[in-house]
Amino acid sequence: MPSTGAPFDWSLVDIAVPLSSDRLPGVSMAGFRHRGPASMDIAMVAHPSVTLLIDLSEGEGLVHRGHARDLRGSAVVGLLPGALRAGGRVGECLQIRLEPAAAAVVLGAATELTGAVVSLDDVWGRDAGRIEDRLRTAASWGERFTIAADLLGRRLGSRPRVAPEVAFAWRQLRASRGRARVDCLAHEVGWSRKRLSARFRAQLGITPKRAARLVRFDHAARLLAAGHAAADVAAESGYVDQSHLHREVKSFTGLTPTAVAVAPWLAIDDVVWPASPPMRSPVTSGGHIPDFG
The missing domain is CATH 1.10.10.60 (Homeodomain-like)
Incomplete structure (x- = not known):
């Protein structure tokens, strides 16, 4: 997935965030729908969380390029993965950020994920495909957030927590x-x-x-x-x-x-992740946040 050299255009991306009722401690979610006709290509920036990128696209979908190999489809990005790009012909994607303590419970593989990028199948096995199907066929982003919150909440409530x-x-x-x-x-x-x-x-x-x-x-x-x-x-x-x-x-x-x-990955951080302390005004030339009542 070579870089196109062109700046990423957030105005071609619709963004959705969950209602407060769908938020869990240590968990942040956002939905993205790319309306561009061509492949996207964006460099990820290290963040103090484990990131789930759940590909809800039809067709080619999400591609990740790290140090070793290309990875297609839904992925889990561990802490400190190094240089990584995400792209491909992405229609829709659910991004979930897990604080490390939450990731240790939800994924059960915190140590193994450090510095790694692995497919969602590698972490959740057959459940990964079923989860993707449920999220892909949901009628709205609001319903998707509710499904994801229920799944993560059950895992958080049924497994041993960190010390x-x-x-x-x-x-x-x-x-x-x-x-x-x-x-x-x-x-x-x-x-x-x-x-x-x-x-x-x-x-x-x-x-x-x-x-x-x-x-x-x-x-x-x-x-x-x-x-x-x-x-x-x-x-x-x-x-x-x-x-x-x-x-x-x-x-x-x-x-x-x-x-x-000027990294595009950071350009809308404070708009997408409302739990983060605001540091700048929301971008006005990028995507918008629908109101899911």
Whole structure:
């Protein structure tokens, strides 16, 4: 799936978000319908969540290109997958973001998914096809969100959760935008730093230190996309200097801060994911959000 070189046009995408009644803790969802006649091609940007991309298209559908191979159809994108593009002749797609603690419960494979992109079949087996069929034949995006929320809610309610200490440490990392110190978190939960790091990695698939870097990068990327200067973003996000920011952005995306600032993947983040703290005004030239009453 080579890049076309043309900027992605969000005005050709209709966007839907669920009502508050369909939202679950640690879970965010959005629906996309691409009205363009040609194939889409968009670079994904690392995010502190596990992402489910459920392809509801007819025909060729969604394609993912990572380091090793192309993957067609619905996929699960683990934490820290590296450079990844999504595209193909995509008609409709449901994107679900799972906080790592929720992903560990819903998918049951947090450690194995870190750094990986796998098909939904690899994770859910035969259930994947049945889920896709139910979502594809639903009469509206509202019905699709209800189906997805019911499925995820039942999994969240019927499986063992991660240790409260691990969940607390993750919440603190998110709340501090990656600036909480791991030794302080360990002290707060009454564990040694070594024990917290080991349990955190075993249950979420990532060390607390690496998680903090990812959360901090996400905050910085959103500031860059909001139009803030790189030097200001570095200071606001807790980097030593602008060079430090540049190295971290390059590490997570393979891109420069300037390129991340105009990444289409981030261009409508605050519109699509209303649970995120707003950082900029909604785009007016991109897709719209239908009101599902």
